[in-house]
Amino acid sequence: MFTRLISVIFGALVGFAAAAAPAQAADDIEAKAQTCAACHGQNGVPLDPKTMPIIWGQQQSYLMKQLRDYRNGERDNPIMSPIAKGLAEDDLRKLAAYFAAKSWPAQTTGAAPASPPNGVAQCQPCHQPNFAGGPPAPRLAGLSYEYLVASMRDFATDRRTNNGDMPKFMHALTDSERDAMARYLSAL
Numbered sequence: 001m002f003t004r005l006i007s008v009i010f011g012a013l014v015g016f017a018a019a020a021a022p023a024q025a026a027d028d029i030e031a032k033a034q035t036c037a038a039c040h041g042q043n044g045v046p047l048d049p050k051t052m053p054i055i056w057g058q059q060q061s062y063l064m065k066q067l068r069d070y071r072n073g074e075r076d077n078p079i080m081s082p083i084a085k086g087l088a089e090d091d092l093r094k095l096a097a098y099f100a101a102k103s104w105p106a107q108t109t110g111a112a113p114a115s116p117p118n119g120v121a122q123c124q125p126c127h128q129p130n131f132a133g134g135p136p137a138p139r140l141a142g143l144s145y146e147y148l149v150a151s152m153r154d155f156a157t158d159r160r161t162n163n164g165d166m167p168k169f170m171h172a173l174t175d176s177e178r179d180a181m182a183r184y185l186s187a188l
Contacts, residue, residue: 029094044105050146057104062138063096075162107142113187117180141188148182
């Protein structure tokens, strides 16, 4: 799996480099978005949902912030940071709008979510009552359990600090509370 992921990433970066000059000249955001699709999926379903978030239909303001944070080093990722650093501010804006305008991918119907776990109500003011997101926060409903629990853990351990409020919220929760929240949100 790791070798396959490295191959996909290398292919995406080579494809990005090859497409960057003509795409910039033509201002073709569709071509630039193909670089994103190498990992985040042609149909909105990421290559590895356990480690990659869904970006189709995600909040535009959130996407823009994350792209900026990758570009300026406030959020670090060995794949996303170099890609974002190669994009102009206007491209970041256009990519965020492009993916926000897409429909959230259809989910396979699984088990109905359990009753809301303790602590999840504190998330609703920003992430909205159905956790579908809205300014200022991203959609959480339907992201994979693994991605959610890893993000929560990163905030709780201060490995991810590009949001002033999230570390405080995640520090206040136990591992089992974060786990229950991630399971609940992924089932929505």
